[in-house]
Amino acid sequence: MRQSFLLAALLLGLAPLSSAQAQDAPRAQRFLQRVDTNGDGAVTRDEIMAARERMFKRLDRNGDGVIDENEIETARQAIDDRALAAEARLGNRWRRMDRNGDGKVSQDEFSTSTPLFDLVDRNGDGKLSADEIAAVRKLIADRAN
Template sequence: MKRSVLIAALLIGLSPLCAAQAQDMPGQRILQRIDTNDDGAISKDETTAARQRLFKRLDGNGDGVIDEKEIESARQAINDRAETAQARLANRWRHMDANGDGKVSEQEFASSMPLFDLADRDSDGKLSADELASVRKLIAEHAN
């Protein structure tokens, strides 16, 4: 899951921001997903609830057990997501290679932020907390 979020961030040109954020707040994504009462900690009850949600997601037919077919289905879904992310990354890399030499220079990499303007809804050249929250929401929706 963490890999898909970082790939998505790279795709929208926010990888330096996300990398810095990840270093500043290790475990923050897990905390946000499991800490349902927003007290800044994960209780045993919240962990149990998270495991119950995961079980329900894995138990595709709802029969109360996870069988080999359901695990294979989950594994295939993970592989499909990985392949899609790889294709997106390859496509993004080709777009960053502005001069078509088969390499992405530091300048090409730094100047290639086509979706920054999309996230910068007020066009002030900066991403506000609200704009970042919108981006994070989009990434989270596509990661699930």
């Protein structure tokens, strides 16, 4: 019984795999945003069941009511592709932070690098307006759906 509870908790993303993950508030917040469909700050059994149904539908690409090995392989490949893209972005960001090109990122280089802020600051005035923040939030929300 205990093993099945732990397995279920891991599959639902509720049980941390390490103490570092237990302290990962942003990950918990993202989970809550995805699953808490009524926005009350809590996740009900119905919301979990709805999230699992959405996941099943995404995995069942051909809509035949079962998830087969080919569909899992497609999902695995998509995850691999996203991981490779994230790895490339990390490398690009690191190279941009290395302003003097010495192959290292100093604390000064790291501290003065604000690529996300710079991206959101569309008009380059050094301030984030409500419109700029709203545009980014809409972009993020659109990508999440």
